[in-house]
Amino acid sequence: MYLRVMRRVGHYRWFAVFMKHAGSRADRALIRASCGRLSLGGPQMPTMLLTTRGRRSGKERTVPVYFVRDSNTLVAVCENFGLDAPSSWLRNLLADPKARIEINGVSASYLSRPATEQEVARNMPKLAAMWPAHDTYMQRSGTRHVFVFEPVDTQT
Template sequence: MLGNLTRRVGHYRWFGATARLLVPADRVIGRLTRGRVVALGLMPSLVITTTGRRSGKPRSNPLLYVRDDDAYVVIGSNWGQTHHPGWAMNVLADPAATVDVKGRRIPVRADLASGAERDRLWQLLVAAWPAYRTYVQRAGGREIHIFRLVPTGRGEPAARPPAG
């Protein structure tokens, strides 16, 4: 029920602004639960860790995802802002990343979807989160990147957060 409500309000501009403010808290919750709970547990979510394209440091972000066979499909919607999110720019520069999902840390390769595959994945994404259509309009029609995160290894239990 709460997930359905969230899907409905996801179209409103205030929701995107509010949700952006919650991302830092979501990162902490994701780290403390080793990726088991992100996006307030309302939608299938993961934490992606990329390498900063300028800093070279690890950067972690919670994201909604849909499954496509063994891969995780994510979108660089940035809540409908006119610029791409940093994590998307990071995987364009270096497609090697890890995801924490359901308590497992899995190495992945981020493949940018295009053409018919992008169209197919778009349909999966908007079925899960219809507000993505609104985000495209808000972003001024800019191409929003869709990535297929393909596992490159078996994965292992997500690391416990540091004490304290």
């Protein structure tokens, strides 16, 4: 029932503003405190903590992001809840594609890149099924940025 309610209210602009300014912070704290076992999205909505380097400040910035797995890569979509301004993590990744991602308390290094058309076609239906508001956000803002995160081999 919780997930059904979340998926329904996710389409409203007030929810987008709330999540942008307060919900993301609360979710980040919940994920960190539980080592990834708990998230506002629940277990049916895999959430990673994405850490990028600020393109102007140089400081690390961490945000919770829903994702799907595609073979050995992770795929996430950035629509900034359908709000007018693009999300800062998108701009940070475009300036510096290196990222640190934490899933279930385990952190690893990744390189990001925009998804190919085939990757978008393959993964966007899974992302939209998980969080139907992705389509609402696309309609509202007119933009959608799908990113692929490839693990960096640190063993070499």
